[in-house]
Amino acid sequence: MRHLLSIEETPREEIERILEVGRTFLEISRRPIKKVPVLRGKTVVNLFFEPSTRTRSSFEIAAKRLSADVMNFSASVSSVRKGESLKDTVLNLEAMKTDLIVIRHPSPGVARFLTTFCSSSVVNAGDGAHEHPTQALLDALTVLEQKGRLDGLKVVIVGDILHSRVARSDLFLFHKMDSSVVLSGPPTLIPPYFEAWPAEIDYDLDRALEGADVVIMLRLQMERMKGGFLPSLREYRERYQLTKGRLGLTKPDAIVMHPGPINRGIELSHEVADSSRSVILDQVEKGVAVRMAVLSLLLGGEA
Amino acid sequence: MRILLKEGRVVSPANRIDRVMDILIEDGEIKEMGEIQCENCRVYNLERKVVFPGLIDMHVHFREPGREDAESIDSGADAAAKGGFVAVAMMPNTNPPIDDPLRVRFVVEKSRSAKVFIFPVGALTKGRKGQELAELYLMAREGAVAFSDDGSPVENSLVLRRGLEYLLAIDLPYLSHAEDLQLSQEGLVNESPFTARLGLRGRPWVSEAVGVSRDVLLAEFTGAKVHIQHVSSRRALDIIKEAKDRGVKVTCEVTPHHLFLDERVLESFDPNFKMNPPLRTPEDREALLRGVKDGTVDVIATDHAPHSWDDKEVEFDAAPFGVVGLETAVSLVWDRLVHRRVISPKRFAELLSVNPARILGLRGFGIIEKGYPAHITVVDPKKEVTVDRESFASRSRNTPFHGWRLKGAPVLTIVEGEVVHSAI
Numbered sequence: 001m002r003h004l005l006s007i008e009e010t011p012r013e014e015i016e017r018i019l020e021v022g023r024t025f026l027e028i029s030r031r032p033i034k035k036v037p038v039l040r041g042k043t044v045v046n047l048f049f050e051p052s053t054r055t056r057s058s059f060e061i062a063a064k065r066l067s068a069d070v071m072n073f074s075a076s077v078s079s080v081r082k083g084e085s086l087k088d089t090v091l092n093l094e095a096m097k098t099d100l101i102v103i104r105h106p107s108p109g110v111a112r113f114l115t116t117f118c119s120s121s122v123v124n125a126g127d128g129a130h131e132h133p134t135q136a137l138l139d140a141l142t143v144l145e146q147k148g149r150l151d152g153l154k155v156v157i158v159g160d161i162l163h164s165r166v167a168r169s170d171l172f173l174f175h176k177m178d179s180s181v182v183l184s185g186p187p188t189l190i191p192p193y194f195e196a197w198p199a200e201i202d203y204d205l206d207r208a209l210e211g212a213d214v215v216i217m218l219r220l221q222m223e224r225m226k227g228g229f230l231p232s233l234r235e236y237r238e239r240y241q242l243t244k245g246r247l248g249l250t251k252p253d254a255i256v257m258h259p260g261p262i263n264r265g266i267e268l269s270h271e272v273a274d275s276s277r278s279v280i281l282d283q284v285e286k287g288v289a290v291r292m293a294v295l296s297l298l299l300g301g302e303a
Numbered sequence: 304m305r306i307l308l309k310e311g312r313v314v315s316p317a318n319r320i321d322r323v324m325d326i327l328i329e330d331g332e333i334k335e336m337g338e339i340q341c342e343n344c345r346v347y348n349l350e351r352k353v354v355f356p357g358l359i360d361m362h363v364h365f366r367e368p369g370r371e372d373a374e375s376i377d378s379g380a381d382a383a384a385k386g387g388f389v390a391v392a393m394m395p396n397t398n399p400p401i402d403d404p405l406r407v408r409f410v411v412e413k414s415r416s417a418k419v420f421i422f423p424v425g426a427l428t429k430g431r432k433g434q435e436l437a438e439l440y441l442m443a444r445e446g447a448v449a450f451s452d453d454g455s456p457v458e459n460s461l462v463l464r465r466g467l468e469y470l471l472a473i474d475l476p477y478l479s480h481a482e483d484l485q486l487s488q489e490g491l492v493n494e495s496p497f498t499a500r501l502g503l504r505g506r507p508w509v510s511e512a513v514g515v516s517r518d519v520l521l522a523e524f525t526g527a528k529v530h531i532q533h534v535s536s537r538r539a540l541d542i543i544k545e546a547k548d549r550g551v552k553v554t555c556e557v558t559p560h561h562l563f564l565d566e567r568v569l570e571s572f573d574p575n576f577k578m579n580p581p582l583r584t585p586e587d588r589e590a591l592l593r594g595v596k597d598g599t600v601d602v603i604a605t606d607h608a609p610h611s612w613d614d615k616e617v618e619f620d621a622a623p624f625g626v627v628g629l630e631t632a633v634s635l636v637w638d639r640l641v642h643r644r645v646i647s648p649k650r651f652a653e654l655l656s657v658n659p660a661r662i663l664g665l666r667g668f669g670i671i672e673k674g675y676p677a678h679i680t681v682v683d684p685k686k687e688v689t690v691d692r693e694s695f696a697s698r699s700r701n702t703p704f705h706g707w708r709l710k711g712a713p714v715l716t717i718v719e720g721e722v723v724h725s726a727i
Contacts, residue, residue, distance in 0.1 A: 008500065086618055107620035108502040109572025128620070130502030165502060196496030 022293035039068035062291035136169035150177035159218030184208035311349030315671040331720035357389030357678030359659040362604035369398030374609035380417035382697035387713025390420035402426035451478035467527035476528040481514030508536035535580035537590035556602035574622030609699030637711025681715035
């Protein structure tokens with residue numbers, strides 16, 4: 001493995017390997033001295049063209065716990081687009097002899113574009129609405145820790161599927177692991193042609209939740225109202241908010257996940273967000289572990 | 304200088320010729336056809352080669368004025384000559400746009416020294432803004448052969464109606480880039496299950512089909528000549544076929560990239576596959592091929608859209624739409640359609656010469672006949688080529704066909720009796 005660009009093109013064995021290594025790294029983060037010398041002398045660049053606190057810090061902490069040197073580069077696409085091209089920006093960073101570039105960018109396919117001219121390893125930390133592979137991996141590790149398996153589960157993903165890279169990566173991952181995926185949300189955000197995906201679509205959330213093992217709630221972007229995708233927040237809440245009552249439709253031990261940041265009172269009710277069924281903070285912890293796994297497998301030689 | 308084309312298979316459907324013969328060219332004209340001996344002629348032995356009336360690409364974008372670094376009128380003409388074309392129709396989306404008589408004259412003047420004929424297409428509305436009609440009659444008088452707002456289709460249906468009615472008195476066609484821009488929502492690729500996986504914003508077939516429906520109905524209503532450009536989807540083609548069957552004066556073209564590629568290549572996120580209309584599904588591609596075979600499609604045109612390498616070698620979102628086509632079209636169409644017996648050489652001549660000449664009303668083009676100007680393209684059906692963007696005469700290299708191996712190539716291009724390209 002040289003890059004991590006998408007879950008769709010990562011074979012199941014690779015995914016299992018990352019999760020296995022991730023599990024061992026969980027333990028390191030729980031030690032009093034949370035550092036191992038795995039990547040000593042390696043340089044990791046976090047190249048972020050979209051605001052992100054959680055993913056960027058998670059990658060940063062992961063790299064530091066492996067003893068790598070980390071540099072953060074944040075910029076907005078508009079400021080960069082006017083001057084230096086993305087390619088030139090990356091080539092300049094690479095000239096400082098970097099080993100791995102973590103990139104987040106609003107344009108789908110950007111991580112792959114980097115691999116056409118970069119000699120560093122590239123990790124996709126979210127490319128537009130395409131994929132966010134480490135999010136899917138941390139979701140998988142969370143589920144694995146909670147359920148002890150990744151196959152034979154019913155996973156329901158709820159909300160703005162159309163614009164969500166998390167939905168895509170999760171969908172491909174759980175499908176690869178032989179779990180079934182149901183997508184739920186308004187049809188404007190799950191156009192009918194999504195039926196060609198390896199997932200079921202159910203516009204009725206109550207029905208979709210029946211017998212679910214895992215519920216993944218997506219963040220609703222407020223600008224979707226202006227885009228004509230939704231009439232109002234109130235209507236969305238009525239139909240698609242995960243409430244305590246709706247949670248009763250799932251299996252009794254079903255878990256609730258969310259890639260964050262959450263809109264309390266919109267996609268999740270307060271009780272659900274703070275309930276024992278919610279594993280949202282757990283996901284954050286697993287995020288550091290899987291990112292450590294990805295970095296070490298990409299840079300640690302024997303991967 | 305007299306030129307003798309010896310023993311080529313001459314295919315000129317406009318006057319029902321398809322047989323081996325010699326052609327004598329003198330003073331820019333075809334002097335004689337038949338079995339000819341000539342003492343001090345430059346002789347081209349064209350045994351086992353096919354001689355066509357000069358090919359015409361009725362849809363190209365040159366970037367002069369405005370972006371001469373991507374393509375000037377001269378460099379575009381060089382690319383055309385090398386690709387086997389004797390004439391092109393140049394779209395008005397330059398900067399500034401070709402929307403008044405003076406700018407039409409600029410293109411005409413600039414073209415005088417170019418290797419091939421460049422027929423300017425004027426904008427239908429001022430500034431291609433879709434609001435006020437441009438000076439269509441005066442532009443026609445300066446040499447515009449058709450009108451089009453090109454990539455910015457006229458959104459206001461009343462403005463388009465007036466424009467089409469006005470054209471009745473000029474008797475030139477309207478070239479329609481048919482698209483409902485609202486439905487297109489600035490999509491980057493076809494909207495489909497496949498591209499949704501890639502997270503790329505979609506431009507659905509229905510935006511093209513809605514645009515085509517409106518323009519075809521307005522053609523019927525006004526009686527104007529409407530030519531639908533770069534048809535890319537099955538349903539849009541169905542609508543055109545149905546209108547033609549009803550007797551509406553509508554014609555249409557398809558591009559080589561829509562005929563020979565589908566959206567699945569986008570997996571690479573390579574901006575050289577980004578164009579508008581976008582590459583569609585394999586089913587759409589099949590429908591276009593059927594249309595080429597059954598006659599629904601009148602013309603193959605390239606939509607040659609040069610962009611500098613720096614502009615294209617960026618993230619997919621930021622890249623401009625369009626690909627070059629002049630230097631690959633003939634080999635592609637020959638290899639994929641003629642060589643594989645999907646269409647005959649006669650149909651090839653219709654699609655690339657006879658019909659574009661007829662639609663644009665280009666006198667003296669689209670026919671090989673004694674007394675006519677000598678516009679000729681010779682194809683070597685056996686010549687194998689590998690598409691190499693580094694060898695293009697065009698100033699741009701944004702081709703989706705780099706590295707393709709093809710059988711059949713243009714080897715001789717003659718414009719008004721002058722050899723502008725020879726690879727014999």
